[in-house]
Amino acid sequence: MVVAVTGTLLVLHEDASVHADILIDRPPANVWKVVSTSAAYPDWNPFITRVDGDFRTGETIRIVLGVGPDSMVFKPTVLVVHPDHDLCWRGSVWIRGIFDGTHCIHLTAVTGGTRLEQTESFSGLLVGRLTKDVVEETERNFEAMDTALKQRVEKIxxxxxxxxxxxxxxxxxxxxxxxxxxxxxxxxxxxxxxxxxxxxxxxxxxx
Known part of the structure; x- marks a missing residue:
């Protein structure tokens, strides 16, 4: 039975990724100030509604996605902190190798402002057709977060x-x-x- 279930998961398994980007009418330093201030996420972020801990390489932080009874809590590890450029963390559902996600925010200086890119790379045994809806919902949430971030930075x-x-x-x-x-x-x-x-x-x- 275990072999059969494992075989089915392997057949359905397929790594996935999500990408969303937006142009912000401010330089990377201004965008980074908002992105890197974890304590202020509840003030503007409709997707990542709370972050406990600081964005420091190697730090384990606590992230809350959504609000109310449908909210989810993850405890990812911060992988990359490159001021004014990159912020990445990796989290897992249950244990590593089952359903892992590496989330990155990348800032690029462009004429008139900043191009912000968000990516999430999913890997693990459960990633694939069984989690297609999760991946699609993540993309929508990224777009909402990008829009909110743009409004926040430009409002300042x-x-x-x-x-x-x-x-x-x-x-x-x-x-x-x-x-x-x-x-x-x-x-x-x-x-x-x-x-x-x-x-x-x-x-x-x-x-």
Whole structure:
């Protein structure tokens, strides 16, 4: 019986992989800051909803996928941490060799921002036609995670630019007296207005 079951699994076995990518309008360093901050995953990630532990090579972390009664918990080992470029970990269902997954996030600098690629390589005795639905669902979850990450990173940039605008506006406000008149010279308001515009431009270049 055991031989028959094992033989069936071997016939159905077939390694699989998942790939999803997206372009983000920010440099790799900004994307990496979000990707590598494990404690903040619950704030933005619809797929990996919690990470306990730090992304350090050789570290065993605890990852929660999904929410509620359907959530799943894995304890993968971090394999690669290459700041601004690569983050990889490998986890298993039950024991190694049954259903293993190696998850990698790769960042590439491109004109105007970053190309983010997520991959998952599945291997093990149970991988194949029996787990086809799992692989397809993982791909959909990767796409949702990519979109959420893009929104998170680009939102941070927008918030910083808005802060810069507020700071610049204060320069203009400070150039006026309590009565509303411009002090001390007629050209002061214009100079502060120019300073406000420069502040926004400088912030944008720094990002």
């Amino acid at each position: 940039r927008l918030e910083r630019l808005l802060v810069a605008c507020v700071e610049g506006t204060r320069w203009v406000d400070w150039s006026r007296s309590s009565s509303g008149s411009v002090v001390p010279g007629a050209d002061l308001r214009g100079r502060f207005a120019n300073r406000a515009q420069l502040t926004v431009s400088e912030k944008a270049r720094q990002e």
